[in-house]
Amino acid sequence: IDKFLYWIEIGSKNTDISCTEILINYYANIKDYENLEKYLLHGYQINPKKFIFKLVRYYQQFLSHEDKVLKYLEYGAILEDKDCLYSLGKRNSYNLELASHYYMKSIKKGHKLALNSLGCLHYNFRNYILAEQYLKLALKYIPEKYSFYLGCLYLDKYKDIEKAIEYFKFDLNYIRNLLELCKIYQNKKDYNKKALQYVCGTCLL
Numbered sequence: 001i002d003k004f005l006y007w008i009e010i011g012s013k014n015t016d017i018s019c020t021e022i023l024i025n026y027y028a029n030i031k032d033y034e035n036l037e038k039y040l041l042h043g044y045q046i047n048p049k050k051f052i053f054k055l056v057r058y059y060q061q062f063l064s065h066e067d068k069v070l071k072y073l074e075y076g077a078i079l080e081d082k083d084c085l086y087s088l089g090k091r092n093s094y095n096l097e098l099a100s101h102y103y104m105k106s107i108k109k110g111h112k113l114a115l116n117s118l119g120c121l122h123y124n125f126r127n128y129i130l131a132e133q134y135l136k137l138a139l140k141y142i143p144e145k146y147s148f149y150l151g152c153l154y155l156d157k158y159k160d161i162e163k164a165i166e167y168f169k170f171d172l173n174y175i176r177n178l179l180e181l182c183k184i185y186q187n188k189k190d191y192n193k194k195a196l197q198y199v200c201g202t203c204l205l
Helices: 002-013 017-029 033-046 048-060 063-078 082-091 096-108 113-124 128-141 148-157 161-168 175-186 189-200
Strands: none
Touching (some): 002 017, 033 048, 048 063, 048 082, 082 096, 096 113, 113 148, 128 148, 148 161, 161 175
16 A cells, blocks of 8 residues: 555656545545645645635534635635535625625536525525526426425415425425425315325325
8 A cells, every 4th residue: 555655646746636636535535634635735736626625625624724714715716616606605695695696606607506595595585586586497407406495485475385385395305395294284174184194204195
């Protein structure tokens, strides 16, 4: 193993990305964080776009490195890395304008989950028309996911129970969808059996 590592390290020093990735995976597996950080930083110097978010994820493990997380996320935003842009959107979810800015840039770079997050953001800020627009787009890309907020939108804001049920049924492995279905059927006198089925997780409709 020592000889193997020696030649891989030589390759990495000669800016071979594959060798650097092998070393990163190796040191991650044996939890040698000092060398892991060393080669992540080395990879970042070779190819910033390829290694920027890996570096962010490494620093996210440690509360003491929050300043480095933010530093490299901002570098990633400059590089237009979709994952860094998405993470900055999540971090700024209290600020509609700023979070929307990062989510939109992330979406343009192909981050599908950002569609759902942007929809949820507008939902939380009570911009229901935009919330519906982005949540439905997210549902197009990944049909079995991201239906919870659409269900809530139709149930609480549009008062369309049947449409809400339709969206809650998109993903019956998600506990919040099950709980909402349970509450809906419990409120319908003729549907106690269905409510019980959802509580038990059997979902036999």
